[in-house]
Amino acid sequence: MLVGAQLRRLRVSRGITRQAAGYVIRGSDSKITRLELGRTGFKPRDVADLLTLYGVDEAERAAVLLLAEQANAHGWWQDYRDVVPDWFEPYLGLEQDAALIRTYEIQYVPGLLQTPDYARAVIAQGHEGASAERIERRVAVRMRRQQVLTSPTRRRLWVVMDEAALRRQVGGGATMRAQLEHLHQMAALPHVILQVLPFGSGGDVGGVGPVTILRFSEADLHDVVYLEQIAGAQYVTKESDTLPYQHLLNQLGLLAQPSAATPAILREIAGTL
Incomplete structure (x- = not known):
């Protein structure tokens, strides 16, 4: 998706049509559309030919390649294809x-x-009837994802x-107490910000579902908004379409309690279990 967005930006900035780009890589304009939407893999030769057509300088060419x-x-995650749906990959x-x-x-x-x-x-709640083995495979995927927070190039997380x-x-009192304690530990990490939006926040956020925004270190890569649904997901990549979600998360950050208040909130909730 990110490579495709880069290729689309370069093509549009040069005023080149999808038909012309498709001709250069011996394909159709629909193939260019699939490439730019990130819906197909990239042949190195195709990418190199497109970058030549777009007149990209050596530094940017190397970065895109x-x-x-x-x-x-x-x-x-490809080792877990049996439990990872295509739309989540x-x-x-x-x-x-x-x-x-x-x-x-x-x-x-x-x-x-x-x-x-x-x-x-x-x-287990979301996959009733699934075998214990498949549930454990899904748990393994979730635990593997968490390495982004502990690897040397750990990501910053703002929740x-x-x-x-x-x-x-969820899962009973002992499970919830352990989960709240884990949140307490994670909130203490310098690269993790955890805020709680209390019932009495007073803000109008009705009808808003879960939202995730992914930001990348490359300055010319736009944010990607991820909206998960029951049997699929929507990926929002157009800059003008991501702005409302950025504004929403900024607003929620202001409505929520500051991160410094999170430990006390977690202790209070744990005390009710």
Whole structure:
């Protein structure tokens, strides 16, 4: 998706049509559309030919070719194709490459902050009838994702959680107490910001579902908004379309309690279990 966005930006800035670009790589304009939307893999020769057509300088050419090589690389999640739906695979790649992950959650603790027992309970609820083995495979995926917070190039995470997500009983009292303690530990990390949006916040955020915004270190890569649905997901990449979601998360950050108040909130909720 990111490579495709780069190629589209370069093509449009040069005033080149999709038909002309398709001709250069021995394909159709529909193939260019699929490439620019990130819906197909990249042949190095095709990317190189397009960059030549667009007159890209050597530095940018090298950067885009490297990005394309990374996009084609085997991701760890491909070893879990039996439990990772096709629509979720792009998110796993984006999450791994993001410099900043901002998310607003309403119903559950975000996956990057879940304990194994909490994750197991959530996954079991959402996959009734699934075998214990498949549930454990899904738990393993969720735990593997969390390495983005502990690797040497750890990502920054900024979470706003609705109070309801913390008070909703998942997996029983012991599971919830352990989950709240884990959140307390994670909130103490310098690269993690955890805020709670209390019931009495007074802000109007009705009808807003979970939202995740992924930001990348490359200055010319736009944010990607991820909106998960029941049986799929929407990826918003156009800059003008991502702005309302950026404004929403900024607003939620102001309405929520400051991160310094989070430990006390977690202790208070734990005391009710």
